[in-house]
Amino acid sequence: MNTSELYSELPVTVETALELGLTAKEYEKIVEIMGRTPTYTELGVYSVMWSEHCSYKNSIKKLKTLPRSGGRLLVEAGEENAGLVDIGDGWAIAFKIESHNHPSAIEPFQGAATGVGGILRDIFTMGARPIAALNSLRFGELNNRRTKYLLSGVVHGIGHYGNCFGVPTVGGEIYFDDCYSDNPLINAMAVGIVHVDKTASAASSGVGNPVMILGSSTGRDGIHGASLLASREFDEKTEDMRPTVQVGDPFAEKLLLEATLELIDAGVIVGIQDMGAAGISCSTSEMSARNALGMNINLDIVPLREQGMSAYEIMLSESQERMLAVIEKGKEQIAIDICNKWDVPITEIGEVTGDGLIHIYRNGLKVCELNADSLVLGGGAPQYDRDTKEPSYLAQKHKYDCAEVAAMTPMEGDYRTVISSPNIASKRWIFEQYDSQVRTNTVSIKGDAAVIRLKELPGKAIAVTTDCNSRYVYLNPYKGAMIAVAEAARNVVCVGAEPVAITNCLNFGNPYDPEVYWQFSEAIKGMGDACRAFNTPVTGGNVSFHNESKNNAVFPTPTIGMLGILDDINKIMSHNFKQKDEIIVVLGDNLNELGGSEYLKHFAEEITGNAPEIDLTKEIALQKLALELIRSGLITSAHDISEGGLIITLSEMSISSGNIGCEIDLGDSPTVGDLFSETQSRIVITIENSKLDEVRLLAQKHNVPFHVIGKTIEDKFIIKNYINYTIKNVFDLYENAIPNLMKL
């Protein structure tokens, strides 16, 4: 072809490529693919499409080892915007989790808000109506003004977007550790419901079909958010990148939601994809590449917020609340009428072509002629193997003698310290700022997982949770990632649901650091093994690398979002004690493990030791037993043992009851291990006296250890030979901790 037809607003050299975040080798490959020097706009498109964020170039080979099909999965990971899980009678759940860490670190309110907006769009692009949102957050210690500023901003941002949009924020988790001080993690998850006949595809098809842009106009916000901001570490220049953070408008998104669902329902959509990272570049190339098609796009017609925007800026803008849709030819007017009804702007900006090329025009000049396939993951985008090296810190950490600490007798103050630690204490200050009830489906947000009923399937509900104890992953990436999956499944089981699928958000440091990549690689192995064991395939998710500052990388944090299904809404289990004189039982053995525990964090003042053991066979037996007990109505409450150990589990069961506590007998001199060990595969249950033998027999049948430890009583929280508190004492310690810290 004649390159003189193409217009480049700036001359392009290898230096230009380096400035845009590409490597010299990648630039060479681009020139080789194109057979010529790219234009400036073309190079910009490559730089975002081949960024870590869009291309998964350093992770895709590992991700492909995860189980991505089977079970109830209808759509495999990566094929569409989010995975789809069959829940029966023609209905499916779409769910996904995504990070917005880097933007939130420099502009917490907008960063978090647009993180929520982005993940909601991923869900309704598929035709699914969002029915729940969750979030998984990590910050530095709550002892300095910057962390409090970040936390406040992020919580306001999440609330602002979700509350206004009208999706209930029903769950999540938050942890505080020094390693997240410069680089907090903000992972947002959304869950939607769709009838399988009404799902929309993200693939373009039909040469000659019009390509339309829906929603907000395009501005200069977010340019290079994916390629430069999200793909580098934090340093003194990061603050200057605030303009790369997008600005969210949840009202516009709410209208876009209604218009999109109505368009899909009306059958006028051939394919549709939301515009998040890399904006028009990503949506045009990904939609086209799925069916080896191309597009002609005229940027002069794209509604713009600002005058004088160049092709480069329009192509790379990450302005929010936009969609790209391929509409069936002849049905344009129906689409326009629907959008007009909802006051959503819609503009035809081009058409589908059969040549596999993305042709972009600006001011009458052609500025791009790009092979769509060469840009995308699975096509021409690079895929790298990275070096791995076991981190040097591990051997030293594993040497720490946890057994010695576990055998010690705890002080009374130890309990007060652990229960009022922000990692353990009540998160009410946060969750009351989120509307958790809009859509009137929220059955419970208090238990181990949130329970959402489905009006579309009367009598059925789903359970959702997010989990990751990153300290375990730091101390042992393989076991830590396994535990994240196992705990998520256990949480879903504890409310009475069957775990069916996961989404993951993989937050790690710089992948070019072999020690970081070893953590990543081991964590993927552990996650894969656990997902295969639980038969909970991965529906999709997100990788966020480069979570580090000049001081340190964050703990490897592979957050798991788990979906469970409850076939009978009347068999939901909760974790509050129900009435006095019931028997309290621990299912599972305590191995007195303190590695990475909340206790050790306070008393060794470091995150050390090895992660707890995890035996998936035992875990599965425990979960099967728990589900059987719940479904047969043999137990009255269930709560898993996790951070803080048995004593925290019992505290939470008492606090949420309000007036029923417990009297626990762990012998003449309970040890630190008895109370604070974080050994996995354990659940505390309560049983009416008359059903004790039946439950014991079932436990034997499932080969699950069964330990009676005490009974429920009124108003008091007693561990014999250790503490004797009123529930009010415990409540105050638990509830006041975070509000008091935020006031300082």
Added chain:
Amino acid sequence: MKFGIVVFPGSNCDHDAYHAASVNAGFGAQYLWHKDTLIPDDIDCIILPGGFSYGDYLRCGAVAQFSPLMKEVKKFGESGKYVVGICNGFQILTETGMLPGALLKNENLNFICKDTNLKVISNDSAFTSAYNKGDIINIPIAHGEGNYYADDDTLKMLEDENLIVFKYSSPDGIIEKQYNPNGSVNNIAGIISKKGNILGMMPHPERYSDTQLGCDDGISIFKSIARSLS
């Protein structure tokens, strides 16, 4: 009887009000579009649902008052027919002047979503007759601007004419500052118009109209309205 639920751009409790009125309470219900200029004859009660009408980017409810359908809702209310504004709907009613007072930012400046205890101050209204006077009901709030304010003269008028129907209270019915979630003057959670045909309240009765969600204390508002019509 039939409820008409107005859908503004940004309404997000419209589906919930519809579900509560139809499925939970068992009455007729129909959505009304904000761009329409006619309220069907068979509508007995209009619900202005919660949400963020027009994004609430100016003042909550300030833009919604200018929508075509609101002109009709005003006439509907002036004619003595029933209108209920919940949360954003209450904000719209004060902006249009259909109810007195204003809703300010919550005292702690945060959005708050939680259960609140409401004391039924008056059951002598079309909206509360199915409750007993003095009942304590559990209804959740979810708002950033629910801090009810009115000047002293208006407050006196509201108290004197028995127009305050709900106040935030303790579970035992004690009305004190510590049980006030948002700073509302005199713990006011819901009021009615002088004629008694317009109700505005910040808590969401449509959310707790269903035992499957753990509480149906709110359903008696829908039932009260039906009773008043029959």
